[in-house]
Amino acid sequence: MTHPVDVHVGRRIRHRRWMIGMTQQQLAERVGIKFQQIQKYETGANRVSASRLWDIATTLEVPVSFFFEGLEGQDAPAADKAPALPADILGDKEALDLIRSYYAIPENQRRRLFDLARVLSDVA
Incomplete structure (x- = not known):
């Protein structure tokens, strides 16, 4: 079973990759792995190790903390917020x-x- 943090990190990887117009194959080549592994990371099926996350962050030109943004407030009440957006709008x-x-x-x-x-x- 996938862990919610792994799913969140995977979505953030996919989000950043799409934002800069990079394919899974391009990211995989730059990190030195197979594109199927990127697919598994992005779905949360496989957990990203710290060193691999560092390589991905460097390649995508973001700090490692980028992949954890929005994680803490995930369950916060939306009383004072704007209208609700889909949970994975950036995905x-x-x-x-x-x-x-x-x-x-x-x-x-x-x-x-x-x-x-x-x-x-x-x-x-």
Whole structure:
């Protein structure tokens, strides 16, 4: 049975890999393992060792702590928070594609789009 922390770390690996547009094969080659092992890490089927997590963090250009972000507050009540989002919003390919597209827009236009989105969400 998979441990929730292993699943969380795996999702964060997948999230970061998608954010920078890297394939499982590319990550595996840079870390020196088979892509099937990356698949197992990303699903939480296999636990990532400390040294391997260090290699993955270095390759993905994030601190090791990145993979544990959001873990502590996972069960916190949402009373004072914004409307609930899906638990794995950053694991959703469509959401990540949207984020990549958003950051590809020039900054001044991106700011205007952001303001529009906030106005529309306040109306809903």
